[in-house]
Amino acid sequence: MTSQPSAQKSETKPPDEPEPPQRRHALSSLWRLRHYLRPYRGRMIAMFTLALAATGAALVVPWLIQRVIDGPITGGDTSGVWLLGGAIAVFGFAEAVIIWIRRFIQAKVALGLEADMRADLYAHMQKLHAGFHDRWQTGQLLARATADLGSMRRFMAWGLIFGAMSLVTFAAVTVQLVALNWQLGLLVAASAVPLFFTARNFARAYIVASRQMQDQQGEVASIAEQAAQGIRVIKAFGRAPHMERLFGVEAVRLRDVSVARMDIAARSWATFNVIPNATLAIVLVGGAIAVAHQQLTIGGLVAFVSLQLMLVWPVEALGWIIANGNEAMTAADRVKDVFDTEPAIADAPGAVAVARAETRGHVRFEGVSFAYEGVAEPVLDGVDLEVRPGETLAIAGVTGSGKTTLVSLVPRLYDVTGGRVTIDGTDIRDLSLASLRSVVATAFEDPTLFSMSVRENLTLGRAESTDAEVAEALRVAQAEFVHDLPYGLDTRIGEQGLSLSGGQRQRLALARAVLVKPAVLVLDDPLSALDVHTEELVERALASVLKGTTALIVVHRPSTVMLADRVALLAEGRIAAIGSHSELLETVPAYAQVLSAESEEMAA
Numbered sequence: 001m002t003s004q005p006s007a008q009k010s011e012t013k014p015p016d017e018p019e020p021p022q023r024r025h026a027l028s029s030l031w032r033l034r035h036y037l038r039p040y041r042g043r044m045i046a047m048f049t050l051a052l053a054a055t056g057a058a059l060v061v062p063w064l065i066q067r068v069i070d071g072p073i074t075g076g077d078t079s080g081v082w083l084l085g086g087a088i089a090v091f092g093f094a095e096a097v098i099i100w101i102r103r104f105i106q107a108k109v110a111l112g113l114e115a116d117m118r119a120d121l122y123a124h125m126q127k128l129h130a131g132f133h134d135r136w137q138t139g140q141l142l143a144r145a146t147a148d149l150g151s152m153r154r155f156m157a158w159g160l161i162f163g164a165m166s167l168v169t170f171a172a173v174t175v176q177l178v179a180l181n182w183q184l185g186l187l188v189a190a191s192a193v194p195l196f197f198t199a200r201n202f203a204r205a206y207i208v209a210s211r212q213m214q215d216q217q218g219e220v221a222s223i224a225e226q227a228a229q230g231i232r233v234i235k236a237f238g239r240a241p242h243m244e245r246l247f248g249v250e251a252v253r254l255r256d257v258s259v260a261r262m263d264i265a266a267r268s269w270a271t272f273n274v275i276p277n278a279t280l281a282i283v284l285v286g287g288a289i290a291v292a293h294q295q296l297t298i299g300g301l302v303a304f305v306s307l308q309l310m311l312v313w314p315v316e317a318l319g320w321i322i323a324n325g326n327e328a329m330t331a332a333d334r335v336k337d338v339f340d341t342e343p344a345i346a347d348a349p350g351a352v353a354v355a356r357a358e359t360r361g362h363v364r365f366e367g368v369s370f371a372y373e374g375v376a377e378p379v380l381d382g383v384d385l386e387v388r389p390g391e392t393l394a395i396a397g398v399t400g401s402g403k404t405t406l407v408s409l410v411p412r413l414y415d416v417t418g419g420r421v422t423i424d425g426t427d428i429r430d431l432s433l434a435s436l437r438s439v440v441a442t443a444f445e446d447p448t449l450f451s452m453s454v455r456e457n458l459t460l461g462r463a464e465s466t467d468a469e470v471a472e473a474l475r476v477a478q479a480e481f482v483h484d485l486p487y488g489l490d491t492r493i494g495e496q497g498l499s500l501s502g503g504q505r506q507r508l509a510l511a512r513a514v515l516v517k518p519a520v521l522v523l524d525d526p527l528s529a530l531d532v533h534t535e536e537l538v539e540r541a542l543a544s545v546l547k548g549t550t551a552l553i554v555v556h557r558p559s560t561v562m563l564a565d566r567v568a569l570l571a572e573g574r575i576a577a578i579g580s581h582s583e584l585l586e587t588v589p590a591y592a593q594v595l596s597a598e599s600e601e602m603a604a
């Protein structure tokens with residue numbers, strides 16, 4: 001078996017995870033994902049039009065107020081107030097309705113966008129080879145699929161519209177202000193200059209802080225995920241305080257980078273608040289002077305101030321929009337890291353599909369070498385091995401000799417780095433992955449079961465299996481205990497099947513592989529968790545299945561070797577010896593050592 005990847009993963013960051021992004025790169029990462037907006041183009045245009053209409057309705061109100069003050073109020077004509085007051089109410093109500101409709105559409109667009117991106121990201125992660133998942137922390141992937149997509153959704157569906165509307169509002173209000181009083185209007189327009197510089201400096205600092213926080217969120221998620229997965233080990237070793245400390249260190253780091261990020265935001269947002277309010281104070285003084293000099297009516301001043309108040313929120317929101325945009329850019333950069341990883345194991349051009357019925361299951365390893373990514377030393381170095389159709393070949397070797405690695409090459413969980421593996425004479429890289437995996441079925445020593453019903457877990461490799469076939473597979477794997485579960489085959493088993501014992505999980509995983517009725521069955525020490533009696537029962541039933549199937553079985557125990565027609569001894573990356581169990585016991589001392597004293601007893 002391979003060593004626990006999560007243990008390795010906790011030590012290192014993904015090697016292909018880049019350094020914090022340059023603003024330009026982050027922007028281009030977000031830009032590259034613009035196609036997700038395409039299906040929502042119509043609704044985005046509708047949202048923008050509605051936002052414009054709401055702003056238009058809001059802009060009319062100060063103009064009407066000016067008419068009320070300068071007309072009916074100044075002239076003492078109360079009858080005119082009703083009409084203008086009614087118009088103000090209509091426009092105010094219209095604005096509220098339009099905003100409500102826009103928000104309704106916006107929520108659908110936002111959630112639809114996020115769901116689309118998440119579905120694609122998940123599909124892509126599923127296509128990525130096992131080597132990618134070995135190197136990436138699960139928490140980092142989780143953070144990308146949740147928090148990062150959330151940031152992108154917020155910007156694409158809200159930030160973009162609000163940003164555009166803030167600019168439109170600023171321009172429209174400024175034009176109106178200049179028309180009312182050009183000196184004061186230009187003063188308000190000039191306040192855009194300090195705003196621009198504040199916004200630029202804020203954006204530069206915030207993008208780095210955002211990326212640091214997002215990366216750290218991934219670290220915290222990784223530790224939490226490992227702690228949840230390894231809760232039994234942690235408890236058994238009394239390491240809860242140690243794990244708490246580890247988590248605490250990362251959580252404090254997350255708090256620190258989040259506080260640093262908010263610090264940058266708080267300072268800039270204070271400026272975003274101060275500028276419009278300071279401008280408003282100056283306008284009030286200047287406006288009062290203008291009214292005194294009869295350059296502006298009282299109604300004009302009230303309209304001016306009302307219009308200017310309309311700018312306070314868009315300017316204050318600028319800080320949020322920039323922050324949101326930066327978070328979306330760095331999130332897109334992080335998501336792009338995953339999207340840009342090409343599946344190293346994929347269908348070759350012109351890959352052919354093999355049919356199960358036509359596959360004899362003649363497996364050959366021809367001069368096969370293999371080294372894990374980033375590891376110089378090869379695990380396998382020139383393996384030549386033949387498994388004839390219908391033959392059962394056991395692979396033995398000391399721990400860490402590469403048995404799991406060797407059998408993982410057959411379903412192409414990893415690709416050879418030298419030589420080739422063939423099935424019925426065809427290089428498996430020339431077969432379509434889907435068809436290869438339908439003729440090769442695998443059961444691992446550490447059987448992963450999913451949080452779904454027993455039936456769904458069993459039929460994972462062959463959804464169309466009949467009840468009779470399921471029953472037969474359960475019999476072969478001696479897994480009939482499932483019928484005693486509260487809902488039988490419909491019992492939902494816990495995450496990773498934790499509510500079942502190790503041996504029960506192993507038997508279900510074996511039944512799942514057998515159910516596929518594969519041409520080539522790969523079993524990686526599938527009976528290691530069973531007691532001797534159950535193992536014997538499974539072996540007896542399995543023997544009938546193995547008769548018509550080519551099988552490669554990784555073995556540690558002599559009892560499992562008995563299933564095999566021949567045994568290959570793997571040592572130093574090569575096949576050191578091959579033959580029947582008794583031949584090897586007699587002629588290869590290393591073989592007897594590998595299978596321990598137990599093997600000698602059995603041979604005797």
Ligand SMILES: Nc1ncnc2c1ncn2[C@@H]1O[C@H](COP(=O)(O)OP(=O)(O)OP(=O)(O)O)[C@@H](O)[C@H]1O
Nearest residue numbers: 001002003134372379398399400401402403404405
């Ligand atoms: N994902 C991986 N990345 C890097 N190295 C790995 C990976 N998986 C396994 N190795 C290394 O490859 C070597 C062979 O591992 P493998 O699991 O194939 O051995 P094995 O013979 O099946 O061991 P065991 O009998 O203990 O199950 C070991 O040195 C192991 O540390």
